[in-house]
Amino acid sequence: MKLVVIGAHLERADIEPVAEPLAVGDLWLSGMPVADDQPLGDRALLLRVAQTRASLLDRGTFIAIRYGFTAYTSSDAMAKCAAHLERWRRTLEDCRGMVEMTLKVAASSPQARPDRHDFASGAAYFRALHDATRAASIDPLFREAVEKTLTPVAVEFALLVQRESVAAVNDAGAALKRDFASVPFLLSGPWPLEVFADDHE
Secondary structure (H helix, E strand, O other): OEEEEEEEEOOHHHOOOOOEEEEEOOEEEEEEEEOOOOOOOOHHHHHHHHHHHHHHHHHOOOEEOOOOOEEOOHHHHHHHHHHHHHHHHHHHHHOOOEEEEEEEEOOOEOOOOOOHHHOOOHHHHHHHHHHHHHHOEOOHHHHHHHHHHOHHHOOEOOOEEEHHHHHHHHHHHHHHHHHOOOOOEEEEEEEOEOOOOOOOO
16 A cells, blocks of 8 residues: 655644655655555546645645655655655744735736746745746735735745634635726635745655
8 A cells, every 4th residue: 555645744743644644754745545456547546635734734844745646555655755855854943833825816917937946946936936926017006905915924935834824815805806897806825835935845
């Protein structure tokens, strides 16, 4: 039996009893047991993984692992991710108690989105993404309202927020929806750390 690996965590207690823990150095991976012959694209499995991921997020901050990473044992997992452990630990320590939230706004004249693989760090990618977003034509009053309501609760403009600020972000989103009914946007989250952590497979 193999485990579909879901995330990287600082604490084993953030995993059990929701998922199976796998020790990798001084970190822990969460996983869901599946039969060796289980197709990873099976809809029911994808739904179970999504539900488990949401339950894990309720327990603590973690780095989401790209879907499709499987392991049989801790040593198998360690062989696949040893090069990432130090970076994951730093990210988890720096972002303890935080979650991601995303805001997507339909632009009237969208700009080309930067490729995150072209950047050495998440921060550099987000600066380029922010610059491309600012170059897009969006209602200036809406942009001003977003910066006024969401920037104060975000650790970074890309909405890395403390868990206790999620309600404030959702309230700000509701106010934006009320005040700018003609501007289509999607505010979503909370999510595990993904874009604030480098590729982790």
